[in-house]
Amino acid sequence: MDMGFSFNGCKRALITVGGSDVQAAMNWIFEHNMDEDFNDPISEEFTSTLAPPSGDAVDDGVVMSLTENLGCFTADQVRAALKHTNGAADRAADWLFSHVDDVDSAIAALKSKINATSSLTSETLIPLDDGEGKYTMVGMISHIGKHTGSGHYVAHLKRENDWVIFNDEKVAISASPPFVHAYIYLFQRKDTIGVTHPQF
DSSP states (O other): OOOOOHHHHHHHHHHHSSSOHHHHHHHHHHHHHTSTTTTTOOOOOHHHHTOOTTTTTOOHHHHHHHHHHOSSOOOHHHHHHHHHTTTTTHHHHHHHHTTTGGHHHHHHHHHHHHHHHHHOOOSSSSOOOOOOOOEEEEEEEEEEEEEEEEEEEEEEEEEETTEEEEEEEEEEOOOOOOGGEEEEEEEEGGTTTOOOOOOE
């Protein structure tokens, strides 16, 4: 945009080239800045036709660009980092530099983790019981004090029909729980109350 091109034109260029290569986006702008729709707002149809490839596909242009620009990693190392970061070049570069001491071992660990995950079958996973979807509040965490920098956090849990306050080693029935002042609310699905999962 510093060169006088519109926001929509710049956005269109970045979406078209995959959002990870500024040089490629600039080249696209120079080639297409006279297109009739260059400055038009981006439509959903436009973005859906340019959806990123699914699976393990990585743009070879981005691989070559990163390999050349970073200078200290092989194309295979860059490709593995891009797969790990879903094609985000900036995150891939960050990942590579954070593992620079032993990139190959880090990539091997990634590959073994992917292989272990993909070898899971539906038989090894715990089946999920999609119940009714109605919940009841069973607990909350609130703060006692003027601000979060000082004071104390306490928990309230529902036991039968009473609310119990847990304040470090002090546990007591709470006469008026601070429902509207809680920071975190805990809910449990109604059809699981008092029921244990058979596989746990």
